[in-house]
Amino acid sequence: VPGRHRHRRSLIPALVAFAAIVALAGGGFVAARSLGHGHVAARESPSPGQASPATPKAPASPTPHASTSTGPTPATVPQPRIVQRPIPFPPERRAEMRAYVKRHYGIDTIHLDPHVIVLHFTAGTSFQSAWNTFAANQPDLGELPGTCTHFIVDTDGTIYQLVPLSLMCRHTVGLNYTAFGIEDVGQSDQEVLGNPPQLHATLGLILWLMQGFGIQLRNVIGHNESLTSPYHKELYAPWRCQTHSDWNHADMEIVRADLARMARRYHLPLGPPATPVNPNC
Numbered sequence: 163v164p165g166r167h168r169h170r171r172s173l174i175p176a177l178v179a180f181a182a183i184v185a186l187a188g189g190g191f192v193a194a195r196s197l198g199h200g201h202v203a204a205r206e207s208p209s210p211g212q213a214s215p216a217t218p219k220a221p222a223s224p225t226p227h228a229s230t231s232t233g234p235t236p237a238t239v240p241q242p243r244i245v246q247r248p249i250p251f252p253p254e255r256r257a258e259m260r261a262y263v264k265r266h267y268g269i270d271t272i273h274l275d276p277h278v279i280v281l282h283f284t285a286g287t288s289f290q291s292a293w294n295t296f297a298a299n300q301p302d303l304g305e306l307p308g309t310c311t312h313f314i315v316d317t318d319g320t321i322y323q324l325v326p327l328s329l330m331c332r333h334t335v336g337l338n339y340t341a342f343g344i345e346d347v348g349q350s351d352q353e354v355l356g357n358p359p360q361l362h363a364t365l366g367l368i369l370w371l372m373q374g375f376g377i378q379l380r381n382v383i384g385h386n387e388s389l390t391s392p393y394h395k396e397l398y399a400p401w402r403c404q405t406h407s408d409w410n411h412a413d414m415e416i417v418r419a420d421l422a423r424m425a426r427r428y429h430l431p432l433g434p435p436a437t438p439v440n441p442n443c
C-alpha cells in the first residue's frame with residue numbers, strides 16, 4: 163500500500179535521528195565524567211526517559227574521584243601562632259600617621275583596607291633590635307611617624323604582631339594605605355629562603371592573610387617590587403620612584419610559587435598572573 167509504505171519510510175530517519183541523539187548524549191556524558199564533571203553533565207542532560215538510569219549514577223562516580231585527587235583538605239587556612247608585641251601607637255603617632263596618609267595618598271583615614279602584602283627583611287640580626295626601631299617613632303626620609311610593620315617573623319619562625327591589622331602602618335612608600343607589612347629578621351632574601359622554619363612561618367602567615375582578606379597572589383610582593391604594583395600611589399613627586407632593595411622580583415617568584423602550591427590545597431583563588439605596571443615612576 164503506497165500510503166503505508168511512505169509512512170514506514172518516513173519513520174526510519176526519525177529513528178536514526180533519535181538513536182543519534184541518544185548516542186551523542188551518552189558520549190557527552192562519558193567525556194564529561196572522565197573530566198570529573200559528571201554532576202554537571204547529569205544536570206545539563208534533558209533526560210528524555212532513557213537518561214534517567216544514568217542520572218543517579220552520575221554524582222556517585224565523580225565524587226570519590228575528586229576527593230582522591232585532592233585528598234582530605236581543610237577549607238580554612240589554619241591561623242598561625244602569633245605573639246602579640248605591640249609597639250606604642252599613642253594618639254600623637256596616630257595623628258602623625260593621619261597627616262602622612264593625607265599628604266601622600268590624599269586619604270583622610272588611617273583605617274587599613276588591605277589589598278597588598280609587602281615582604282621585607284630587617285637588615286638586622288634580632289627581633290628585638292627590629293622591634294626597637296619600629297617602636298622608636300624616629301623620622302624616616304625626614305618625616306614622621308617612624309617606620310612600622312604589622313608583623314616581624316624571627317629566624318626561629320616565631321611570628322610577632324606589632325600593630326592591629328586595621329591600622330595603616332608606614333613600611334612601603336606608595337603602598338602604606340593598602341598594604342600589610344611583614345618583616346623577616348635577616349640580612350637578605352636568600353638568608354630567609356634558606357631558613358626553613360622562618361620561611362615556613364612567613365608563608366603560613368601570608369596564606370592566612372590572603373584567605374582572611376581576599377588578597378590575590380599577584381599582590382603578595384617584595385618591597386623591591388613596590389613601584390610596579392597596580393596599587394602604587396604617591397602624591398609627593400620626589401618619592402614617586404622611591405623603593406628599597408629588599409625582596410626582589412626573582413626571589414619573590416620563588417615565594418609566590420610556594421604560595422601557589424599551598425593555596426591550591428585550600429582552594430584559594432589565585433587570580434590572574436601579575437602584570438607589572440608602573441603608573442608613577
Ligand SMILES: [Zn+2]
Pocket residue numbers: 281282283333385406408
Ligand atoms: Zn623593606
